[in-house]
Amino acid sequence: MQYQFQANNIHCKNCANTIKVSLEDDFGDIEVDLSKDPKVVTVDLKDEKEIEDFKTQMKELGFEIIGQV
Numbered sequence: 191m192q193y194q195f196q197a198n199n200i201h202c203k204n205c206a207n208t209i210k211v212s213l214e215d216d217f218g219d220i221e222v223d224l225s226k227d228p229k230v231v232t233v234d235l236k237d238e239k240e241i242e243d244f245k246t247q248m249k250e251l252g253f254e255i256i257g258q259v
Contacts, residue, residue, distance in 0.1 A: 193258065195232075197254065205253070206222035208251060
């Protein structure tokens, strides 16, 4: 199921690339919409555990999830 999350500290294309390179092996294709504020990250996740894992790994990278769209 596709989820969209608002995230803090994403400022540029390099931030988006860091997220993609770091997390795509675990979570598949990740899109980062840099035109929105706060920035929106779109990802396909299977269940509640995978959602929590994604949020945790985003936070470890320095990009805290602040809400769901």
